[in-house]
Amino acid sequence: MQHFFTKKRRKKRKNVTFYTNMVQQMCCPSTCYLTSVQHICWTVAMLNELFSLVSIVRTFSGHTVGKVRKAECGMKRYLYLAAGTFLMAAAYKSIYQSVGMVTGGFSGIGVIVNRVTGGVWAGGVPLWITNVTLNVPLFIAAFYIEGKEFIKNTVTGAVLLTLYLAVLPAVPVDAADYLLAAVYGGAACGAGIGLVLKSGFTTGGTDMLGVLLHRFFRQYALASTIQVLDMAVIIAGVLVFGMSVSLYAIIAVYVTALVTDTVLEGTKQARAVWIISDKNEQIAPVVMEKMHRGITRFPASGVYTQQEKSVLLCVVSIKQIPYLKEIVMEIDENSFLIVGDVREVMGNGFVQKLQ
Numbered sequence: 200m201q202h203f204f205t206k207k208r209r210k211k212r213k214n215v216t217f218y219t220n221m222v223q224q225m226c227c228p229s230t231c232y233l234t235s236v237q238h239i240c241w242t243v244a245m246l247n248e249l250f251s252l253v254s255i256v257r258t259f260s261g262h263t264v265g266k267v268r269k270a271e272c273g274m275k276r277y278l279y280l281a282a283g284t285f286l287m288a289a290a291y292k293s294i295y296q297s298v299g300m301v302t303g304g305f306s307g308i309g310v311i312v313n314r315v316t317g318g319v320w321a322g323g324v325p326l327w328i329t330n331v332t333l334n335v336p337l338f339i340a341a342f343y344i345e346g347k348e349f350i351k352n353t354v355t356g357a358v359l360l361t362l363y364l365a366v367l368p369a370v371p372v373d374a375a376d377y378l379l380a381a382v383y384g385g386a387a388c389g390a391g392i393g394l395v396l397k398s399g400f401t402t403g404g405t406d407m408l409g410v411l412l413h414r415f416f417r418q419y420a421l422a423s424t425i426q427v428l429d430m431a432v433i434i435a436g437v438l439v440f441g442m443s444v445s446l447y448a449i450i451a452v453y454v455t456a457l458v459t460d461t462v463l464e465g466t467k468q469a470r471a472v473w474i475i476s477d478k479n480e481q482i483a484p485v486v487m488e489k490m491h492r493g494i495t496r497f498p499a500s501g502v503y504t505q506q507e508k509s510v511l512l513c514v515v516s517i518k519q520i521p522y523l524k525e526i527v528m529e530i531d532e533n534s535f536l537i538v539g540d541v542r543e544v545m546g547n548g549f550v551q552k553l554q
Contacts, residue, residue, distance in 0.1 A: 276398045280356055283394030284402065286387045288363030292326055294384035297372040300448045301436025302388070302455065303429030305333045305404040306364075311432075311439050327364035334361075334403045337411075344411060356395055356402040377447040385454025392455065393462025405429055469541040470520055474511040474527055475499070476534035483511060485526055490519060514544055 291306040299314055301307040309330055313323035334357050341350050372380050395402060409425035416424065433452075437445040476482060483494045495512045515523055520538065527534050 276400070279394045279398035280400045281359060283391040283396075283398065284356060284359040285363050286391030286394070287402070288360055288367050288391075290384045290388035290391065292364050292367045293370040294372060294380050294387070295451075296326060296369055298377055298380045298447075299436075299440040299444055300377070300380060300384065300451060301433055301440065301445065302385075302448050302451050303405065303432045305330055307429075307432045307436060308333065309364075311435055314439055325365065327361050330357075330361050330364055337403060337407055341407060341411060344414065350407075352399060353401045353403050353407060356398075356400040357404075360402045377444060378450070381447040381451040382454055385451040386458050388451070389455040389458025390462055393459045396459070396463060405432070464542045469514050469516050469544045471539045471541045472513045472515060472520070472523060473537040473539075474513065474534060475508065475536075476511075476527070476531045477508070478531040478534070479509050479511050482527055482530050482534070485530065486513060486523065489526065490515065490523065492519075514541060 287306075291310070294300070295302065295306070296310050296313060299310065301310050306326060309324075309326035312329045313326060315323075317323040338350055338354065338357070341353075401407070405428040406425055409421060409428055412428075413419070413421045413424050433445065433448065436448065474482060479496070483496070486492060486494060492513055492515055497510045497512065498507070499510045500507050513523065524536065527536060
């Protein structure tokens with residue numbers, strides 16, 4: 200490969216000198232006698248050299264672009280994981296632990312253990328110690344039950360979360376700020392969980408325990424098993440910290456779920472509009488021309504009217520809904536519209552997926 204490009208560079212330097220002299224001659228007033236045939240021949244020669252250079256670039260790109268993109272994707276995954284575990288640890292260590300708010304998971308158990316052991320351990324057992332104590336036997340069991348492929352994407356996340364729990368400081372939060380703790384703690388935890396899931400990693404905890412238990416109790420759904428485990432942790436938190444704090448913890452759980460969905464599915468939400476009208480042939484071109492949105496036509500038939508019709512499907516942004524309704528109603532006041540939520544859209548006019 201190196202020899203190939205060295206030969207090309209030598210040839211390129213010779214050609215550059217040749218074409219430079221040629222252009223100087225063409226631009227010189229004393230060479231106005233040059234015939235059109237000479238100009239055409241020189242133009243063809245320059246285009247041929249340009250196409251040769253393009254082929255070299257394509258050859259080089261074919262060997263390197265794929266590797267570069269693969270490395271960028273791998274780096275992005277680890278950046279998501281690092282940022283996600285940091286936010287999760289900040290929520291648990293700096294917010295939930297300070298106010299005694301238990302939202303489930305091994306970190307929730309850590310908050311309970313920290314409070315219970317406050318009399319025998321200065322400041323209580325740190326969260327990171329509880330996290331390690333619970334995760335190590337779980338990883339060993341998962342290794343023997345499910346194999347190393349099952350835990351390879353979990354070890355990194357669990358180690359990072361444990362490190363952050365060990366180094367981040369605990370921020371004292373006043374008891375009167377339970378609502379702020381629930382909202383901001385839930386937002387930070389939800390954003391962290393979303394980033395970790397986007398990275399393709401996990402952090403172990405009750406999710407892994409639920410997967411292992413589901414292997415032996417397949418009559419129960421996996422999601423239900425995990426919810427029961429988290430609910431047991433929350434009930435234990437009620438017994439230790441009281442009902443008042445636990446009610447705020449429910450707000451934190453809701454905010455966490457909401458923010459996690461937003462991070463995973465994005466904020467680029469849209470609306471899918473189904474248009475049923477006798478004038479679809481007039482509606483479709485107007486929508487495409489004025490709104491620059493594509494439309495798909497489906498054949499349909501009315502059960503009551505027994506008439507063959509067509510149904511139009513158009514996906515638009517939320518702010519374009521009023522304009523679309525106005526266009527449709529101007530053409531056909533008797534049209535029938537169905538507007539549905541679309542959580543994520545990828546394609547022309549919306550989010551473009553990078554190849």
